[in-house]
Amino acid sequence: MGIIKINIPAYMQSFTNNMEVVEVNGSTVGECLNHLVKQFPGMKKQLFSKNGNLFENIIISVNGESAYPEQLAKPVKEGDELNIVLIVGGG
Amino acid sequence: MLTTNELERYDRQIMIKGFGEEGQEKLKRARVIIAGGGGLSSPSSIYLAAAGVGMIRIVDNDKVELSNLNRQVLHWDKDIGRRKVDSAAEKLKKLNEGVEIEAIDEMITEANVSQLVAGFDLVVDAMDNLPTRYLLNKAALEKDIPFFHGAVYGFEGRAMTIIPGKTACLECVYHGTTTPEEKFPVIGVTPAIIGCIQAAEVIKYIVGIGELLTNRLLICDGLNLKFTELKVKKDPNCKHCGHLGGKE
Numbered sequence A: 001m002g003i004i005k006i007n008i009p010a011y012m013q014s015f016t017n018n019m020e021v022v023e024v025n026g027s028t029v030g031e032c033l034n035h036l037v038k039q040f041p042g043m044k045k046q047l048f049s050k051n052g053n054l055f056e057n058i059i060i061s062v063n064g065e066s067a068y069p070e071q072l073a074k075p076v077k078e079g080d081e082l083n084i085v086l087i088v089g090g091g
Numbered sequence B: 001m002l003t004t005n006e007l008e009r010y011d012r013q014i015m016i017k018g019f020g021e022e023g024q025e026k027l028k029r030a031r032v033i034i035a036g037g038g039g040l041s042s043p044s045s046i047y048l049a050a051a052g053v054g055m056i057r058i059v060d061n062d063k064v065e066l067s068n069l070n071r072q073v074l075h076w077d078k079d080i081g082r083r084k085v086d087s088a089a090e091k092l093k094k095l096n097e098g099v100e101i102e103a104i105d106e107m108i109t110e111a112n113v114s115q116l117v118a119g120f121d122l123v124v125d126a127m128d129n130l131p132t133r134y135l136l137n138k139a140a141l142e143k144d145i146p147f148f149h150g151a152v153y154g155f156e157g158r159a160m161t162i163i164p165g166k167t168a169c170l171e172c173v174y175h176g177t178t179t180p181e182e183k184f185p186v187i188g189v190t191p192a193i194i195g196c197i198q199a200a201e202v203i204k205y206i207v208g209i210g211e212l213l214t215n216r217l218l219i220c221d222g223l224n225l226k227f228t229e230l231k232v233k234k235d236p237n238c239k240h241c242g243h244l245g246g247k248e
Helices: A011-017 A030-039 A041-045 B006-011 B020-029 B039-049 B086-094 B113-117 B130-142 B170-174 B189-207
Strands: A005-006 A021-025 A058-062 A083-084 B031-035 B055-059 B100-104 B122-125 B146-153 B156-162 B216-221 B228-230
Touching: A005 A030, A005 B086, A021 A030, A021 B086, A030 A058, A058 B039, A058 B228, A083 B130, A083 B216, A083 B228, B006 B020, B006 B170, B020 B189, B031 B039, B031 B113, B039 B055, B039 B086, B039 B122, B039 B189, B055 B086, B086 B100, B122 B130, B130 B146, B130 B156, B130 B170, B146 B189, B156 B170, B156 B189
Parallel strands: A005 A083, B031 B055, B031 B122, B055 B100, B122 B146
Antiparallel strands: A005 A021, A058 A083, B146 B156, B156 B216, B216 B228
16 A cells, blocks of 8 residues: 545645645545545545545546546555546536 | 638638638638526637627526626626626627627526527537536537537636547536535636637637547636646446447
């Protein structure tokens, strides 16, 4: 299990002490997000619903590619980069 | 055939390599429907009209409100209470008399979406909600019309171009996900950026130059002014476009 970088969107950086990039450990997207939440508990409500599921309006990308349909189960490796993409609908 | 006036009016863009008089004639013949008459529609319609797109249909059934004016730059103080499509058509006609503007004061629904987009060469998604975007996505796919998606939230923007049967569609990317239909935060510069990107994509597609924003969702983080992309693939099991085949 190596270091994976998670890029934090600007509107969530207030929950990561204004850090744009957080380094985490994990072998899946889910483990990486859990490690992110462990470091910054405020991120939990930004990412997960009360029953622990990733919000539907969030896409996680691994090295620029959507992790769908595996999402949390998608394997990751050292050096991978995750992005949190919010689905937006305003116009 | 371009007139002497048109040759002068569009001289600077005709000069662009690969554009030429032929490209301008293509724009003149093009029929574009813009779904929505608000924040994204304002910049996209302004730049498409200025570029000389021959016919633009704008569909929206809202009236102009004071709270629209921070971003919907086609509508001014004097327009409060007017139908948005009338306000938009008036400004666009004044901007470029050579462009035909059609104002349709209707809400886009499952019942009328197919009829609204029929006969048009391109569909611009300038809506303010995801469910209507999916209706447009599906209708555009069914009628084999390229679809130019844009969406905003605060300083965040998204854009993607969809070529039916060839590239990932909106459903391939979002899988029918919706967001709460509530008042959303937004500042005018965000739809300005995204609407201009949509207009640029439309112009490039019509003229046939450049590389389109296909199979990649552009993510604009206006607060940090960073552009990233989400690579996406055409989903063979997509509810909207899976039956159309094409490349993954």
